Amino acid sequence: MILTIRPEQPEDISEIREIIKLAFKNAPFSNHKEHRIVDELREEGRLILSRVAEEDGKMIGHIAVSPVTISSGAKKWFGIGPVSVIPEWQSKGGGSKLIQSTVELLKETGAKGCVLLGDPAYYQRFGFRPIAGLYYPDVPATHFLGAVFEGEAPVGEVSYPSAFG
Numbered sequence: 001m002i003l004t005i006r007p008e009q010p011e012d013i014s015e016i017r018e019i020i021k022l023a024f025k026n027a028p029f030s031n032h033k034e035h036r037i038v039d040e041l042r043e044e045g046r047l048i049l050s051r052v053a054e055e056d057g058k059m060i061g062h063i064a065v066s067p068v069t070i071s072s073g074a075k076k077w078f079g080i081g082p083v084s085v086i087p088e089w090q091s092k093g094g095g096s097k098l099i100q101s102t103v104e105l106l107k108e109t110g111a112k113g114c115v116l117l118g119d120p121a122y123y124q125r126f127g128f129r130p131i132a133g134l135y136y137p138d139v140p141a142t143h144f145l146g147a148v149f150e151g152e153a154p155v156g157e158v159s160y161p162s163a164f165g
Contacts, residue, residue: 002055002056003053003054003055003060003093003094003097004053004054005051005052005053005054005097005098005101005102006052006054007049007050007051007052008050008051008062012052012059013039013042015059016035016038016052016059016062017035017038017039019052019059019060019061019084019085020034020035020038020062020082020084021034021035022084022086022087023061023062023082023084023085023086023087024082024084025087026087033165034082034084036163037064037082037164037165038050038062038064038082038163040161040162041064041066041161041163044161044162046066046067046161046163047064047065047066048065048066048067048078049063049064049065049102049105049106050062050063050064050065051063051098051101051102053085053094053095053097053098055089055094060085060086060089060094061083061084061086061089061094061095062083062084062098063080063081063083063098063099064081064082065078065079065080065102065106065114066078066079066160066161066163067079067161068114068115068158068159068160068161069158070134070154070156070157070158070159071156071157071158071159072154072155072156073156074112074154075112076110076111076112076113077111077112077114077115077154077158078106078111078113078114078115079114079115079116079158079160080099080102080103080114080115080116081116081117081118083095083098083099083116083118085098096125096126099123100126103126103127106149107149107150111149111150112148112149112151113146113147113149113150113153113154114146114147114149115134115144115145115146115147115158116128116144116145116146117136117139117143117144118143118145120142120143123145124145126147127147128145128146128147129145129146129147130142130144130145131145131146131148131153132153133153133154133155133156134146134153134154134156134158135156135157135158136157136158136160144158
């Protein structure tokens, strides 16, 4: 078993869409439109990173990264999500490898930090935590997490691209 992470290719788009649908099919907090978010980000040119995980050549996961806006004017901040792994591969390391490698790539390319919405028990292992003064409206502060890569943590309201609705 060899797990690899690589950039999305044009011929991957329909398979990525299906992976996202499968990954969120039974998710309790999903609106089941995550695949549409990724499609819209791609169409709007706001999908900064789109990476897939493959196990022995079979696609098993996907991660999307887009820029976010912070009301304080902080620059070079990004949002991770959605992160999708097909159900039979969940809890087997594919999602962790997608997240770890993407965080490292963001750091290497000069990102100051990134945010995401998710389960703190899962995402804390990658350095994500609630950041005092940084918020996203209408979600529990415990589930809006950030990681600072460089400099000070910004303060203010975070806005995602319009694809997120």
